Amino acid sequence: MASELRVLGPVELQVDGRLVEVGHARQRCVLAVLLVEANRVVTMEQLLDRVWADRLPHKARPVASNYVSRLRRVLTPADDVAVVRRGGGYVLEVDPEAVDLHRFRRLVEQARGSEDPQALALLEEAVGLWRGEPFAGLETPWLAAVRTNLERERVAARLDRVDVALRCGRHTEVLPELFALADQDDLDERVAAQFMLALHNAGRTADALVHYRRLRARLIEQLGTEPGTALQDLHQRILDTDPALTPPTSGTAAKPQDPVPQQLPAPPRWFTGRGTELARLDQALATQPGQDPPSSDTGSEAQAAATVVISAIGGAGGIGKTWLALTWSHRHLDRFPDGQLFVDLRGFSPDSEPMPPTTAVRGFLHALGADPGRIPVDPQAQAALYRSLVTHKRMLIVLDNAADAAQAAPLLPGGDSCTVLVTSRKTLTGLITRHGAHHLTLDTLGDDAARALLTRRLGAARVAAEPDAVAELVGLCGGFPLALGIIAGRAYAHPDVPLAEFAADLRGLGVDALEDDDPATSLPTVLSWSFRALTTQQQIAFGLLGMVPGPDVSLPAAASLTGLSLPRTTRVLRDLQEASLLNRDTHGRYSMHDLIRHYATDTAHRLPQDVRESALRRAVDFYLHTAHTGDHLLDPRRHPLSLDSPALGSHPRPLPDPSAALAWFDTEHPCLLAAQHTATTHRWHQAVWQLAWTLNTFHTRQGHCHDHLTVWKAAQAAADHLPDPAARAMAHRLLGDAYAFLGQHDEAIEHLHQSLALAEQHHDHTNQALAHRTLARAWERQGDDRRALEHATHALDISRTLDDPVSEARMLNNVGWFTARLGDSDQARDHCRAALALFHRHDDPIGEAAAYDSLGYIEHHAGHHEQAIPHYQHALTLYRDHNDTFEVANSLDGLGHPHAALGQHDQARAMWREALELYRDQGRTDDAARIQRQLDALATHPQSLPTSGVDR
Incomplete structure (x- = not known):
């Protein structure tokens, strides 16, 4: 037939094997109603009620008419189907044989008036038309009622087929189906009678009698009644070995033939997405070792005869492995004319142990029609028989929920004609390495x-x-x-x-x-099944990893958290990864899905409190000590902290050079912030303050201004609990500096004066100088350069008493900068040159860069633009060499001005565009806006450009 319209599954229209697109779900509902009532008038009122019920759309009749019109447009005269207007409604004119529903009903009716062999063939054809739940994916009250009635018809036809098959002597063939039916409804007496009769005729009379006794006990317990007369009579006839129960071996007996098992569960109704994964399964099926994949016009027979493909679909419980396997399988049923086998191996079941492979093999043997009397006793012989039965057959075998490779491997078929899908929460390495499985890891949906x-x-x-x-x-x-x-x-x-x-x-x-x-x-509950399959050590590690500071964790940090050695931690993390409870990215970092992590944290709270706190202390010490090493590499001239030894079992990471230190800070930055938060929560005040201190160089050089403020807020609160006044003075000073940079002047001045007061109270001249220097920067950002110069001068005077030439150089440069801003270029130049000499003598390249930058500013504002450019370029080189992107942005900003003043607009534009990107990356919105104005002016009115750059 040219057209085939289907409703016994997803609603589809196919023409010569081509799927015709009929629109969205509501339009498919319209088609479904017309298909059910094929060749009968459906009035507009009926259509509205059956498609929308009591949720009619606005202007319901025009909407319905529009849907029918769209449906008409996708149907052509060649489709042998048409929607016509008749009698105040619509009729879908179509050959009833083209609609699977009506063909199903015709076959069932015809079978009831036919001899057994013909009836069996008719019923098998009828049952074979079903491809899952009718109207799959469509929900209306009317369709739900029709769906329920159709399910009753399907079950009746299926049981009619079993009756006829039993009369034809095909009891062995139907036994696997009856096993499943008896499990689905253990009180259905018709199914029980068929099951008992099949068992009896298969030589398993004892099993038939046991089933009767169990059914009778359930009926009495649950319903308070005995089995019906028909079932009691059958029971007695089996006891009497009535020869009439045995079907004839000739005459009306059907010719023995291999059964075609169809064990796949229905496809999931709400399956969505997974296009990439479905395509990868298609590719795995089509690819044969040593050959090119078949072309798109290769027949299904050639494609189905591929070498065994084992797609071990991994992923955590609830990630959709079975949904993917069933969806793919149902979309490719035509490639497996010899049937499908399916087994739930119960690898992670809440109420039973994983199914032994021998049990699964016996189930497959029954489904394949193996004579029960000839099934060998030895399990290895049974497996060999199973492999022999599927050799040369084009079958799909789905092994769902495998516990491990050892459970799945005995179920792999012989030969090269079958396709196998295995789902498991573990990475089935044994299947991948020993059996060449195609591995597909399932991730979350986008x-x-x-x-x-x-x-x-x-x-x-x-x-x-x-x-x-x-x-x-x-x-x-x-x-x-x-x-x-x-x-x-x-x-x-x-x-x-x-x-x-x-x-x-x-x-x-x-x-x-x-x-x-x-x-x-x-x-x-699903996650708990995976958790129970872990060893005690793996369970503890899983719980602790749920508490780890930060969004992910490195191997060394995880080793510190768990207190295990690096090799042992590697193994545990790999085990959790293979159990699909942990993810590892391409950079070797481990993380959990948020919902899995929430579950892991819940399991951690079952651990003793001292175990949890010790683990977190080891993790915090890992981050603190490694950050301290990294900070010293970034700024060797900074006086190091005096840290306590890390907690026993913590493994701080050695960092070889500044580049490695910067890379580590970049990667671990979210974890370092989280580690400080963890320390704050546990009132580990010293660690809170020290973590802020170790992050200071990284934050200031990389422009992490808001994070800088956050960590010093926590550090200042923690420092109030520490006995060291210098720590409190430093915390107030650096917190004030963070406030000042973000434009919160009042808060900045308050904290800076507290820092200065603490330093003066305890005669701490170093912190006094630093407090005045920071106050100078705060007043500069307020635009008060004169008051800024006063504080910078105080800082210089104090620093000259400290016997610290580098500190003196920094203060000299600051005084020179503010002097320049107030217009005295000559005195500013003298101060900054003196600072540059000290920096150079004492090998402080960042200090040299600051002095060169100041000199560039001075020469530009003195009108010496050609001399300003090399000073800025020297500063840029040194800042770039030390990855100080914060100051790189400032120097680029400054360098653009002498270029612009000399009419070198392309060079100025290049400098400012790079500065603009850095300002944006660093969240410096005011500076970014100012640069954008400079670029705009450069493009339109270059003569109006401002002559100064960013404040320091």
């Missing part, structure tokens, strides 16, 4: 796919009505399909509850908000 999942479940209108709540739900679920499914299911069950309420629950409760009575749909 934001777009997550939003699409919610839209499919809840409808576009509800999702569009609360965009902020949807965005928050997507973010909190972090792309975890099970989490999204739980939230979507609850929201669907409560259509009147705003999505914002579900977001608030998830925000407040974290993973606990995803608890559910059904263990299979409860994220905490």
Whole structure:
């Protein structure tokens, strides 16, 4: 037939094997209604009721007419199907044989009037038309009612087929199906009768009698009744070995043939996204060792006959492994004409041990029609028989929820014609290395796919009505399909509850908000199954990693946290990674999905308090001591702190050179901030202050102004609990400096005066000089250069009493700078040249850079633009050599002005554009805005450019 319209699964229209796109979900609902009523009039009132029920859209009739018109447009005369207007409604005119639903009903009806062999063939064809849940993905009350009735029809046809098959002597073939049916409904007496009869005729009379006794006990316990007369009579006839129960071996008996098992569960209704992963599975199926992948026009037979492909789909519990495997499998059923085998290996089950491979093999043998009387007793012989039965067959074998490679390996088929999909929460290294498995690690869904999942479940209108709540739900679920499914299911069950309420629950409760009575749909329970499979050491490490400061962790930091050696930590982290509870990126850093981390933290709180605190102290000491080493490499002239020894089991990282130190600070910066927060929470005041101190050089050189303020706020509060007045003075001074830079002048002056008062009270001349120097910078940012010069002069006078030539040089340069800003270029030049000489003599390249920068400013403002340029260039070279990007931006800004004054606009533009990018990266919005104005002026009115650059 040219056209094939399907509703016994997803609603589809195919023409000569080509899928015709019929639009979005609501338009498919319209098509579904017309298909169910094919060749019968559907009035407008019926259409509106069946598609929208009591939620009619605005101008419902025109909307419905528009949907029908769109449907007409996708149908052509060649499709042998048309929608026509008739009798106040619409009719879908189509050959009933082209619609799977009507063909199914015709086959079932025809089978009831046929001899057994023909009836069996008709019923098998009818049952084979089903491809999952009818109208999959569509939700209306009318379709739900039709779906329920159709399911009853399917079950009836399936049981009719079993009855006929039993009369034809094919009891062995139907036994696996009856095993499943009996498990699904253990009180269905018709199924029980079929199961008992099949067992009896397969030579397993004892099993048939045991099943009867169990059923009878359940009926009495649950319903207070005995089995029905028919089942009791069958039981007695089996006891009497009634020969009439045995079907004839000739005449009406059907010719024995290999069964075609169809064990796949229905495809997931809400599957969304995963296009990349589905494509990778397609590629794995199509690729044969030593050959090029088949071309796109290769027939399905050639593609299905590929070498065994084992796609071990890893990923944490709830990440969607089984959904992906089933979706891919159902999309490619035509490639496996010899059937599909499916088994849940229960590798991470809450209520049972993993299924032994021998049990799975026996189930497969039954499904493949192996004669029960000829199945060998020895497990290895059973596995060999299984492999023999599937050799040369084009079958799909899905091994779901494998505990490890050892459980899955015995179930791999012989030959090269089958395809195998294995899902597991572990990386099945044994399958990958010994059996050449194609490994596919499943990650979380992206934001777009997550939003699409919610839209499919809840409808576009509800999702569009609360965009902020949807965005928050997507973010909190972090792309975890099970989490999204739980939230979507609850929201669907409560259509009147705003999505914002579900977001608030998830925000407040974290993973606990995803608890559910059904263990299979409860994220905490699903994660607990993985947790219970860990060793004690792995469980402790998992919990502690949930508490680690920062968003991720390096191997050395993890070793300090756990207190294990580096080799042992490597093994534990690898085990957690293989269990899909931990991720490792390409840079060797480890992290957890937010929901898994929340669960890990919950498990950590079951550990003794001293174990948790000791672990965090080791981690904080790792960051503190490594940062102290790094800070000394970045600024060797800075007086080092006197640190206590790190906690036992902490492994601070040695850093070989300044470049390695800067790279470490860049990478670990979020973790260092989190480590200080951890120390603050535990009132480890000394560590809080010391961590701020070790971050100071990195923060100032890299322009982390807001982080600089945050860490010194914490450090100043902690310093109040310390006995050292110098620590308190320094904390107030550096906090004041951070406030000043961010334009919060009053707060800056308050803290700087407190710093100066503490230093004077304790006769601390070093901190007095530094406090005056910082006050000078604060007043400069307020535009009061004269008051700034007064403080800079005080700082210089004090520094000359300290026998510290580098400190004196810094103060000289500051005095020179402010003198220049007040217009005295000659005196400013003398001060800055003297500072440069001291810096050079005492090997302080950052100091030299500052002096050169000041000299560039002086020469430019003195009108000596050609002399200013090399000074700025010297400063830039030194700042770049020491990765001081904060001052690089300032010097670039300054260098642009003499270039502009000389008419060298291209050079000025290049300097300012680079400075602009650095200012933006550093969050220096005022400086960025000023540079942008300079660039704009350079493009339009270069003569109006300001003559000065950034404040220092």
